[in-house]
Amino acid sequence: MKIKKVLIANRGEIAVRIIKACHELDIKAVAVYSTADKMAMHVLQADEAYCIGPAPAAKSYLNVPALLTVAKAVQADAIHPGYGFLAENADFADACTSAGFIFIGPDGNAIRCMGDKSQARMTMLHAAVPVVPGTADLIHYIEEGELVASQIGYPVLIKATAGGGGKGMRVVENERDLKKALHEAAQEATRNFGNGGVYLEKYLTHAHHVEIQIMADSFGNVVALGERDCSTQRRHQKVIEEAPSPIIDTVMRRKMSDAAVAAAKAVQYCGAGTVEFIVDENKHFYFMEMNTRIQVEHGVSEMVTNTDLVQTQIRVAAGEPLPWSQEDIHIDGWSVECRINAEDPSNKFMPSPGKITAYVPPQGEGIRIDSCVQAGSEISPFYDSMVAKVLVKAPTRAQAIQKMIRVLDNFHIEGIQTTISLQRNILAGEVFREGKMDTNYLEEHLDEYLS
Template sequence: MFKKVLVANRGEIALRVIRACQELGVKTVAVYSEADASAPHVREADEAVCVGPAPSSQSYLVGERLIEVAKAMGAEAIHPGYGFLSERAWFARAVREAGLVFIGPPAEAIEAMGSKTAARQLVIAAGVPVVPGNAEGVKDADEARAIAETYGYPVLLKAAAGGGGKGMRVVRTADELSAALDSARREAKNAFGDDAVYLEKYIEGPRHVEIQVLADAHGTVLHLGERECSVQRRHQKMIEEAPSVAVSPELRARMGATAVAAAKAAGYVNAGTCEFLLDRDGQYYFLEMNTRIQVEHPVTELVMGLDLVQWQIRIAAGEPLPFQQTDFAPRGWAIECRITSEDPTNGFLPSTGRIEYLHLPSGPGVRWDGGVEAGSDVGLHYDPMLAKLIVHAPSRSLAIARMRRALLELTVDGIETSRGFHLRVMDDPEFQSGDISIQWLEQRLGTLTSPTADRETLQLAAIAAALVAHEERSGGRVVSPAPEQGGSPASVSRAGSGWAAVGRREGLRS
């Protein structure tokens, strides 16, 4: 096992890796930008080094500086987390050439799966089903038009070198194709430095289902079941769960075997994820492989009962996996909500400022993977995700109820967050029934983000604020609901008032 690991990231994933190292008895070195000098991950690590100004291009993305710090601090390995340099083959290779260990897949595997067109060719050769389309970037609009006519409209243009919805366009008619191709190329070039775009058949109303894989350096490759990631806005995941209501044990086995075959074809080692589209007929198609730990890894951890980040570190240190495929079957249900500094009622515009008050949910089956605290300043330099709220319960219905309760307990004052949006999703009948697809959220967005959608809750909050004001004026005791219950009367002091708690949750003050 390593003695010291440098964590080349920030926020909640940096804290997640630091905690995994602590439990393994491994010392950690945090890196931080000038904007993150007082961030929780800096304080929690054994040592910390500033690597540059706030812009990530001058700090977290300067791979040479990170390697230099790792060597100077005596770290033997670097964990990249997700985002930033986690899927850059050149960085993984540079770490290796510097005599350090990259806690992730080999550079060659990152390269093999880093280009979507190259990955398609690789997995097709391994017998993995893919969405019908061309395996290489299209040369021009004429070639794109010919391919589209072969498969029929609608078609999907996708950037070969990236993801996250960048360089992606749905084209429903031939008249739209040329302009959409130009637009997709420009966006791909700006986002990834590569304007290569390929074309595939657009699958209407599919689910986004991904399979977690874990592979050691001794030839063992296992899958850890699926995650349902269909609740997306502009191709960005917002809510994830494990398992999926659409996946039977038999389908799980088939999709898992497919993911294992794709990983073996790439010479994969460490944790990774194969993403699939699953149509309404149970047919699935390989999309891409994420060669890193995923944001949504906690839901798999909770239903499978193991620590994926610790196993990333153990595998990188040379340990063999002591498991067999038959050891893994989902137990219960887990749901994750990404808590972001965005205002859903205002087009998800970023919200900045200082977190003045933070109350975290707790209780059975509740997990908070966060990177902020009261007093944290939230700016525009980095991704808006503040934390992940995850719950685990015996069934999906109980997991939804538990998530709803946890969201009601969560209070973040000082900035707008996605909390209210997630609460409305938990209350949505279609989500509760599991009748969702990757288009579902876009179709329901108006209802789920309407400022009036929470009218009853806001009315209750207004009453709460008025009662708090009455308490402050009277200085006495009033009858209020017990905290978080909203029904059973209890005589409580103002400091512990259930009305005050409700008022805090809705961000209202008397």
């Protein structure tokens, strides 16, 4: 292993996860932190830790010169971006490489190609991967959007080409509202991403969000590690994920996996990535986007394939071939994940920062808690509100759901409000249990799960 020391350009749960992977590979882990995170868990667990700026992310975790300065000072071999922050920033990947560091992720060209959603659509069309009907390129004139919308039929979905997390996204039900929605989506995209480019797709109702986890090495090998169903969403944010998907059979899994592998090969991908698809009521699947990083929900794929994706990320970045072929990957059992956020569902999901006064996570076989907090930890208002990811594994889906309900019932957190009760209610509901939770259902029936 030519990587001996990794600087982790991130914080929170994913930084803790990467530190664990580094230590299991006998690699030194270097943490960076803002003044707000001085006593954070990733700081305490790393071999070395350095302050890179004040609390606002723009002055710390997004400060590329500061990150590279620390990496040089500690003589790091590689930089791991985690997810969020700079993880899908092509310029950062290039800057790391130019400064002599191994970037643990795909190169800047792959990130650019897949990070620009409009360009990614065109790339997938050339690779014969099915895409949702819509505009071939960005919308430059309202007439372009009107023409395509009339051809594919309403409702349509406006999406920001540089977007994510639901920003710059609008559902439009009729031609009367299209012009205003295009203007608002472009403005929101400009504010959030510095890029106001938008395009248009057919809006698929009662659809499922199913994504394929892939891993690729520098020798041209790409392996698909099954699918995850992420259809339980609120405002385009994932709430519960599971692997495999309750709507996918063996034949469809193979077809989607083949499409995901083709997508990765089309951009000469290397590292961990996720190809996201939308699946309609007739079980037709369409490419949505590719996330060129490790995903928040990677753990459910690890649990059902008995792999370690973060360790493998590091190994392939170091120039090693994949440790397994496609024939080695088998789906074993069922895994469910709940994202526990510091939010108050009963008060319009208002953030709930503050000190955690009690924190007693459940333990047992088939239970995994990926977290960055303990009793006494502070949930900062400056960053993402996720407190922990709770994962379970069981032989069947019904058993996994029931196990997760028991785990949530025994997850004791005080001092802040969390989303635990909401997630428990969703899991106990008939719609989720029957695998009928589409991407719109929770949003449309939210009040039923808040009581």
